[in-house]
Amino acid sequence: MRPLDISRALTPGHPNWPGDAPYSVTPGARIASGDTVNTGVLSTSTHTGTHVDAPWHYDDHGVTLDAVPLDVYVGECLLLDARAHVGPDGVTPDLLDGLPSLPERLLLHTGEPERWTAFPDTFAPLTPALVRRAADLGVRLVGTDAPSVDPLSSKTLDAHAACRDAGLFILEGLNLAHAAPGTYTLVCLPLPLVGTDAAPARAVLLPAPRGA
Numbered sequence: 001m002r003p004l005d006i007s008r009a010l011t012p013g014h015p016n017w018p019g020d021a022p023y024s025v026t027p028g029a030r031i032a033s034g035d036t037v038n039t040g041v042l043s044t045s046t047h048t049g050t051h052v053d054a055p056w057h058y059d060d061h062g063v064t065l066d067a068v069p070l071d072v073y074v075g076e077c078l079l080l081d082a083r084a085h086v087g088p089d090g091v092t093p094d095l096l097d098g099l100p101s102l103p104e105r106l107l108l109h110t111g112e113p114e115r116w117t118a119f120p121d122t123f124a125p126l127t128p129a130l131v132r133r134a135a136d137l138g139v140r141l142v143g144t145d146a147p148s149v150d151p152l153s154s155k156t157l158d159a160h161a162a163c164r165d166a167g168l169f170i171l172e173g174l175n176l177a178h179a180a181p182g183t184y185t186l187v188c189l190p191l192p193l194v195g196t197d198a199a200p201a202r203a204v205l206l207p208a209p210r211g212a
């Protein structure tokens with residue numbers, strides 16, 4: 001199986017969180033102008049597209065991205081279709097009913113499309129009860145195709161706080177529109193930004209190890 005890319009393609013005008021810094025690549029050097037190479041200047045929010053949150057994003061005493069061990073983002077994962085388990089406050093814990101344990105990485109397809117033509121302001125967040133249930137079942141990383149684990153209007157960030165309290169790490173903005181539920185090996189590599197609250201990442205799924 002070729003790696004299944006579960007990252008959002010970034011193009012100019014990519015919808016970002018309202019008020020957040022836009023994604024852009026502006027020209028740097030140009031061969032056509034006599035330079036030896038073509039280069040670009042990248043400017044983006046740390047939360048653009050598929051990205052990981054470091055605890056410092058939602059906890060001023062939390063660690064920055066460089067202190068998050070890479071093994072959080074690489075290893076066995078379970079991808080679930082959560083679309084039938086979205087209540088008024090987001091994905092509910094009954095999604096995990098009947099699962100005696102979980103791999104360390106849980107990815108949730110909440111119904112977001114492959115491409116956002118506009119900011120998805122009606123996305124499905126995660127309920128704190130789901131976060132706590134996942135942590136109780138052994139999860140260390142929760143991933144979602146939504147742009148946040150909390151509602152757009154949240155000021156208390158209850159799902160982020162539940163992740164903080166349970167020691168869960170967060171992966172947001174996945175592209176799961178063409179990924180079948182199942183067990184895989186997740187390879188998610190955030191940019192190695194030092195001292196930041198988050199970083200864009202390239203995430204792919206590989207076949208799970210035999211017997212997983």
Ligand SMILES: Nc1ccccc1C(=O)C[C@H](N)C(=O)O
Pocket residue numbers: 017020045047053057147148149150172
């Ligand atoms: N830029 C922001 C500014 C304020 C609050 C949230 C955001 C977000 O981008 C959502 C983010 N992905 C999150 O971790 O919930």
Ligand SMILES: [Zn+2]
Pocket residue numbers: 047051052053147148172198
């Ligand atoms: Zn984020």
Ligand SMILES: [Zn+2]
Pocket residue numbers: 053147148149150160170172
């Ligand atoms: Zn977040």
